[in-house]
């Protein structure tokens with residue numbers, strides 16, 4: 121680990137929404153966690169996390185979905201757990217330790233619906249780790265960061281990487297997908313929260329095969345064709361809990377999506393579109409059809425030329 125003496129004044133990070141393009145549940149471990157085969161990408165849309173040097177620790181939450189986080193109460197926020205874990209790690213580490221990581225004012229602009237299958241809390245925790253490493257000017261070794269991410273949740277390590285990746289194990293083993301194109305996407309959520317654990321608990325089949333092989337050629341059309349042959353093994357169970365998931369998928373297909381699927385444990389569904397204009401048009405129409413839903417046209421990130429997943 122390296123720690124500089126200078127402390128930055130603030131650090132801003134995007135906590136990008138995660139989309140599971142496909143998700144296979146391949147088994148269940150003795151501890152109850154499920155093994156997965158999943159393809160994850162990240163969008164330009166996300167929560168905003170800011171870390172500022174301050175006299176005392178704090179967390180302020182604002183934005184359209186702030187109230188969904190236990191009425192805006194910051195106490196149980198995953199960002200606090202991420203801050204405390206990093207601070208404890210810095211205090212305990214031998215080389216170049218930062219014994220007392222300084223107080224920090226964290227702020228979260230919650231733009232993503234909560235308990236929505238797009239990794240909002242995991243993305244916020246990962247963004248907090250990234251922001252605090254910049255604010256405190258420390259660079260924990262990648263394996264240590266990976267361990268901290270895994271301790272925060274199964275999805276936090278892929279959110280920390282923030283790159284198109286294949287997830288295996290319980291979702292914490294990552295292989296970069298490179299090359300991978302940017303994808304025009306519309307996200308739709310009926311604003312009904314879904315608890316991840318309740319979907320996993322209710323699964324009937326826990327030993328499905330892996331996802332179909334990815335196309336060799338990676339463009340929007342071939343990924344759409346792959347999506348149409350792929351699946352999310354959590355979808356049938358999530359749809360029993362929230363039948364609106366089926367209506368969201370049908371609405372996207374009616375509005376010219378090349379392919380549709382549910383992300384994570386739901387209830388967010390997404391459509392893949394031929395281009396950004398088609399995605400914007402579909403979002404406009406779906407907002408008109410369902411003004412009470414969350415509907416967002418966005419784009420997923422292409423793979424970076426040189427990937428560094430921890």
Ligand SMILES: C[C@@](CO)(OP(=O)(O)O)[C@H](O)COP(=O)(O)OP(=O)(O)OC[C@H]1O[C@@H](n2ccc(N)nc2=O)[C@H](O)[C@@H]1O
Pocket residue numbers: 140143152153154155156158236237238239240242272273274275276289290291316317320321383384385386
């Ligand atoms: C389903 C996925 C797919 O990416 O996404 P979301 O729907 O949460 O976005 C993730 O595996 C969610 O990861 P995350 O939300 O971090 O899960 P955790 O907090 O670690 O676990 C929540 C609960 O989900 C169940 N769980 C989670 C991951 C996994 N591989 N197997 C499981 O059985 C466990 O019951 C656990 O108690």
Ligand SMILES: Nc1ncnc2c1ncn2[C@@H]1O[C@H](COP(=O)(O)OP(=O)(O)O)[C@@H](O)[C@H]1O
Pocket residue numbers: 189190196197198199233234235236237238239240241242244245314316384385386
């Ligand atoms: N910063 C956060 N954003 C969202 N949810 C959070 C956060 N911190 C803690 N949580 C808790 O995590 C749970 C899962 O939320 P979220 O991560 O948005 O959903 P999902 O796991 O389906 O992607 C919520 O019920 C919420 O109470």
